[in-house]
Amino acid sequence: MGYRIAVAGATGNVGREVLSILAERRFPADEVIALASSHSIGVEVGYGEDQTLKVRELAAFDFDGIDIVLSSPGAKVSAEHSPRAAKAGAVVIDNTSHFRMHPDVPLVVPEVNPDAVAGYRKRGIIANPNCSTIQLVTALKPLHDLSPIKRVVVATYQSTSGGGKAPMDELFNQTRGIFTNQPVQKFQENFTKQIAFNVIPHIDVFMDDGSTKEEWKIVAETRKILDPDIALTATCVRVPVFIGHAEAVNVEFDGPVSEDAARKGKDHGLRQIEIFVRGPGPGREAAMEKKRAASLCFCSLSISSVGVPCLVSDLIFWSRPERLASQTSISIFRAFTCGYRALRCSSS
Numbered sequence: 001m002g003y004r005i006a007v008a009g010a011t012g013n014v015g016r017e018v019l020s021i022l023a024e025r026r027f028p029a030d031e032v033i034a035l036a037s038s039h040s041i042g043v044e045v046g047y048g049e050d051q052t053l054k055v056r057e058l059a060a061f062d063f064d065g066i067d068i069v070l071s072s073p074g075a076k077v078s079a080e081h082s083p084r085a086a087k088a089g090a091v092v093i094d095n096t097s098h099f100r101m102h103p104d105v106p107l108v109v110p111e112v113n114p115d116a117v118a119g120y121r122k123r124g125i126i127a128n129p130n131c132s133t134i135q136l137v138t139a140l141k142p143l144h145d146l147s148p149i150k151r152v153v154v155a156t157y158q159s160t161s162g163g164g165k166a167p168m169d170e171l172f173n174q175t176r177g178i179f180t181n182q183p184v185q186k187f188q189e190n191f192t193k194q195i196a197f198n199v200i201p202h203i204d205v206f207m208d209d210g211s212t213k214e215e216w217k218i219v220a221e222t223r224k225i226l227d228p229d230i231a232l233t234a235t236c237v238r239v240p241v242f243i244g245h246a247e248a249v250n251v252e253f254d255g256p257v258s259e260d261a262a263r264k265g266k267d268h269g270l271r272q273i274e275i276f277v278r279g280p281g282p283g284r285e286a287a288m289e290k291k292r293a294a295s296l297c298f299c300s301l302s303i304s305s306v307g308v309p310c311l312v313s314d315l316i317f318w319s320r321p322e323r324l325a326s327q328t329s330i331s332i333f334r335a336f337t338c339g340y341r342a343l344r345c346s347s348s
């Protein structure tokens with residue numbers, strides 16, 4: 001017997017990816033229910049190659065009998081409906097920011113801290129971190145196992161998809177508007193500055209200390225998932241691309257790490273995380289290695305091992321790993337990562 005699954009936020013970027021991954025991976029589901037706001041009642045969303053689901057209203061939905069809820073309708077909406085679903089007996093996997101730092105809710109990236117899942121029993125909710133955090137901690141984990149990480153400095157290059165559908169439309173409309181001599185302000189709702197042909201070091205609200213909430217999230221979530229003692233500095237920047245986040249990462253270890261050991265180490269090492277392969281896949285790692293040899297760097301539009309652009313892959317790509325300094329006591333490496341945020345957060 002399969003599960004009864006509800007996908008809240010099913011018409012959004014994340015929800016649509018969730019539906020497509022459930023179908024693609026043949027998740028054992030007896031029933032999948034698509035939920036969104038009242039505006040979307042009756043709208044059809046794709047589930048697999050040839051099925052569609054009619055959207056129902058989240059606020060009016062009774063979760064009784066539902067086994068799993070995959071929730072991404074925004075933080076405020078999740079705050080209300082995820083506990084309601086958990087109370088009805090469902091295990092809720094919540095993609096929004098609302099529950100991430102709650103002490104009774106585990107914050108989980110399956111490849112990094114799978115054991116933390118056990119803590120879900122307290123609230124019935126498992127939180128999924130911010131997309132930039134997922135990309136970062138997935139890459140840092142093997143390094144941290146190799147030698148404790150002391151400090152991380154990360155700068156992100158985040159696509160407009162990170163804000164949802166509307167910001168992606170804003171990038172499209174502004175870009176087109178500029179080419180057709182229309183005022184940018186006509187298409188400016190989601191970003192504080194023009195996003196077309198610009199980069200904006202402002203994601204989410206500003207905090208009292210001058211950082212943004214997005215930057216705070218990366219720091220706080222990485223510490224909760226990986227290690228509360230890691231010192232982190234993050235600068236989060238929105239860039240005018242539609243999908244695919246990238247990060248420039250500088251990692252300082254507590255002790256010396258030889259580049260050779262890091263690159264060649266069998267169980268731990270940079271070689272393993274240069275291209276992080278999610279899950280077993282015949283020939284995938286070898287193919288990635290071959291691809292890496294032919295290309296000095298990956299970016300969102302690179303072609304992945306499985307012959308498709310990184311944008312539609314669930315891998316996280318590491319390139320340009322480089323040792324910056326090594327003293328007897330510390331080692332510093334830097335690298336560049338990229339991944340498709342909606343797909344990564346949905347498949348986590």
Ligand SMILES: NC(=O)c1ccc[n+]([C@@H]2O[C@H](COP(=O)([O-])OP(=O)(O)OC[C@H]3O[C@@H](n4cnc5c(N)ncnc54)[C@H](OP(=O)(O)O)[C@@H]3O)[C@@H](O)[C@H]2O)c1
Binds near residue numbers: 011013035134341346
């Ligand atoms: N964990 C991660 O890595 C990660 C990554 C990206 C996003 N997220 C989070 O996931 C959430 C969604 O992101 P997104 O990119 O998918 O946004 P999006 O494309 O804007 O989609 C928002 C979804 O929420 C639904 N919704 C909005 N208000 C609702 C309401 N009152 N009741 C029921 N449903 C409502 C929308 O339904 P309608 O179409 O009916 O309005 C739509 O399905 C955000 O909280 C975001 O922070 C998490």
